[in-house]
Amino acid sequence: MSHVFKALADPTRRKVLQLLQQGPVSAGNLAEHFDVTKPTMSAHFAVLVGADLIQAEKQGRTIMYRLKMSVLEEALLGFAQAFGLQITNSENAATVAEEKQ
Amino acid sequence: MTTDPSQSSSVSIMRALIIAALLLGIAVVLKVLPPEYLNPELARRLLGVMIGVVVIIYANRVPKALSPLIRMRCDPAGEQAVRRFTGWSLAVGGAAFAIVWMFAPLRHANSLSGGLLCAAVMIVIVRIVLGMARESHA
Numbered sequence: 001m002s003h004v005f006k007a008l009a010d011p012t013r014r015k016v017l018q019l020l021q022q023g024p025v026s027a028g029n030l031a032e033h034f035d036v037t038k039p040t041m042s043a044h045f046a047v048l049v050g051a052d053l054i055q056a057e058k059q060g061r062t063i064m065y066r067l068k069m070s071v072l073e074e075a076l077l078g079f080a081q082a083f084g085l086q087i088t089n090s091e092n093a094a095t096v097a098e099e100k101q
Numbered sequence: 102m103t104t105d106p107s108q109s110s111s112v113s114i115m116r117a118l119i120i121a122a123l124l125l126g127i128a129v130v131l132k133v134l135p136p137e138y139l140n141p142e143l144a145r146r147l148l149g150v151m152i153g154v155v156v157i158i159y160a161n162r163v164p165k166a167l168s169p170l171i172r173m174r175c176d177p178a179g180e181q182a183v184r185r186f187t188g189w190s191l192a193v194g195g196a197a198f199a200i201v202w203m204f205a206p207l208r209h210a211n212s213l214s215g216g217l218l219c220a221a222v223m224i225v226i227v228r229i230v231l232g233m234a235r236e237s238h239a
Contacts, residue, residue, distance in 0.1 A: 024178065070165050
């Protein structure tokens with residue numbers, strides 16, 4: 001469950017999940033919505049896949065991402081959107097800083 | 102790390118069988134327990150709440166049960182919307198079922214909880230039919 005909280009703590013990842021609520025989207029199309037580098041975006045995707053909130057599927061040469069959130073996880077996303085989630089764990093904060101670099 | 106699909110499906114079947122056996126066992130225990138050990142009204146309420154919780158647990162997992170995109174014959178976005186709607190509708194139905202069995206008068210609890218859960222299932226069916234009709238028009 002800590003993986004889920006860590007994944008939902010970041011606003012970029014929350015935005016990815018919101019975009020995926022409309023349906024499966026390719027990695028390229030998702031990245032267009034954000035002003036971040038490719039490796040950073042890949043790191044965000046990796047965190048979301050690691051938390052089992054999204055699923056990556058290869059279709060030809062493109063990677064499609066799909067939402068894989070349970071009802072409880074979606075409710076948590078709603079709460080995180082409404083009230084925000086604070087990362088207090090120093091390890092998590094270091095990970096986020098690493099991803100932003 | 103990869104997992105063998107047949108192994109994971111046999112694990113999930115085994116888990117489902119264990120849960121089913123557990124539920125039946127608890128239901129039998131609640132039924133046969135003498136009144137001096139457990140109040141019959143409390144036993145009925147516990148059973149109702151347990152059924153509601155089971156519905157919530159299974160409904161919670163519905164949006165996570167994905168089938169591969171390559172095998173999908175319908176619009177993936179529509180399928181995802183239906184799966185999410187089903188999960189939410191059944192989870193709310195299950196919660197309502199459990200709450201009714203917790204607090205409603207016992208003489209009304211059976212019909213009220215059943216009605217609420219049936220309503221949740223009917224809403225899901227209507228949503229699926231509407232989704233299919235919309236897709237066939239498109």
